[in-house]
Amino acid sequence: MQNNVRRSFVKSALAGAVAAVGTTLMPPALAENLQDVKFAKDLANLQPGAEAAHTPSLALEKVDSAGVAFGKTPPGDFYKVTVHARHEATRDHQIFGIALYLNGELVAEHAMNRSQAEASLPTVTFVQRLKAGDALLAVTSCNLHGKWGNRVTV
Numbered sequence: 001m002q003n004n005v006r007r008s009f010v011k012s013a014l015a016g017a018v019a020a021v022g023t024t025l026m027p028p029a030l031a032e033n034l035q036d037v038k039f040a041k042d043l044a045n046l047q048p049g050a051e052a053a054h055t056p057s058l059a060l061e062k063v064d065s066a067g068v069a070f071g072k073t074p075p076g077d078f079y080k081v082t083v084h085a086r087h088e089a090t091r092d093h094q095i096f097g098i099a100l101y102l103n104g105e106l107v108a109e110h111a112m113n114r115s116q117a118e119a120s121l122p123t124v125t126f127v128q129r130l131k132a133g134d135a136l137l138a139v140t141s142c143n144l145h146g147k148w149g150n151r152v153t154v
Helices: 002-025 050-054
Strands: 057-063 078-084 095-102 105-111 123-129 135-142 146-153
Touching: 057 146, 078 095, 078 135, 095 123, 105 123
Parallel strands: none
Antiparallel strands: 057 078, 078 123, 095 105, 095 135, 135 146
């Protein structure tokens, strides 16, 4: 009986510790609140400093679906969507995540390496099926200057 009680206690304690550690290791939601996303005033003429460093650029490149899809994936126009920010990568100042929205819905996000921020640059490529008229929104999240966005319509 005493072994069962002890075993139950140890299991509960370990489960609680794993849950607590798991929540502290999980990255924060990168762009869950879009109301505070900042946008450049003029994308063709980004202002030096925060605006130029944080505003993400989006590049689209059509790819052959046979190269990225298998099996029963329906045919469609797939694109490599590359999101890039010209931002430093240091422990004290970094882009810690990039999110991609398609027609207002979060479709992809990437958390950067926060423990070794200098080991990864804020550039991510996603493969996404797109059609004419689709609206893309890329959001970069900076640990000091918040969220910055850029929109592109296909």
